[in-house]
Amino acid sequence: MNLPNKLTILRVCMIPFFVAVLLCQGGENQTLRIVADVIFIVASLTDLLDGKIARKYHLVTNFGKFMDPLADKLLVCSALICLIELGQIPAWVVIIIISREFIISGFRLVASDNGVVIAASYWGKFKTVFQMTAVILLILNLEPLKLVADIVLWIAVALTVISLADYIYKNHKVLTEGSM
Known part of the structure; x- marks a missing residue:
């Protein structure tokens, strides 16, 4: 498995941690919100990084073509659903x-x-x-x-x-x- 695909898998694995931290204590703890934001930002940056690496080093795979956009959708949709739960959107x-x-x-x-x-x-x-x-x-x-x-x-x-x-x-x- 190449590095871009590992970054995509890492992004998917970060989602449950992100959700747990964001929803912990009903989203009332500002420190936990900052931690959740950092997790979200790092996960989002893996998307930029895996794409650049895959294109630059010709590491584009069928797995990456399938999982990369799916991982992005899972990350963003998870965040949005949590924000509904928290009454923000x-x-x-x-x-x-x-x-x-x-x-x-x-x-x-x-x-x-x-x-x-x-x-x-x-x-x-x-x-x-x-x-x-x-x-x-x-x-x-x-x-x-x-x-x-x-x-x-x-x-x-x-x-x-x-x-x-x-x-x-x-x-x-x-x-x-x-x-x-």
């Missing part, structure tokens, strides 16, 4: 974000069956940056940053919808014609 926001991930994953699965690879778009990359930034700010839960966290979250939701529309527009033939 409404469930409908998370439903929009998770629904988009399911729809895009479905598109990619159908495309893959037809030998087509659907690459991440810039909208999708911006969406990820804003989602992760929103999660980091929301986990911190600091009063002076609440407005900033809310604005970043709203931008993340908007980019989630925009990136979904972009994927559907660019790749609708995958579903309607079976190939592109």
Whole structure:
């Protein structure tokens, strides 16, 4: 197993620790929130690192192609669900974000069956940056940053919808014609 794949597995293994620390004591302990934020940030950075290493050293594998995006979705969705539990974001926001991930994953699965690879778009990359930034700010839960966290979250939701529309527009033939 190569280093990028080990980093992906590490990211998945960090998720239960992140969730446990964030939800410990009902999310009321600010020190534990900071620890949870550090875990989330480190896990997020492994995503950047594993991708750069895999591309630079030609270590791209089928396992990595499958697990890397799955690990990202598990990390972000776990954080968002915890934030619902802590009463910091409404469930409908998370439903929009998770629904988009399911729809895009479905598109990619159908495309893959037809030998087509659907690459991440810039909208999708911006969406990820804003989602992760929103999660980091929301986990911190600091009063002076609440407005900033809310604005970043709203931008993340908007980019989630925009990136979904972009994927559907660019790749609708995958579903309607079976190939592109």
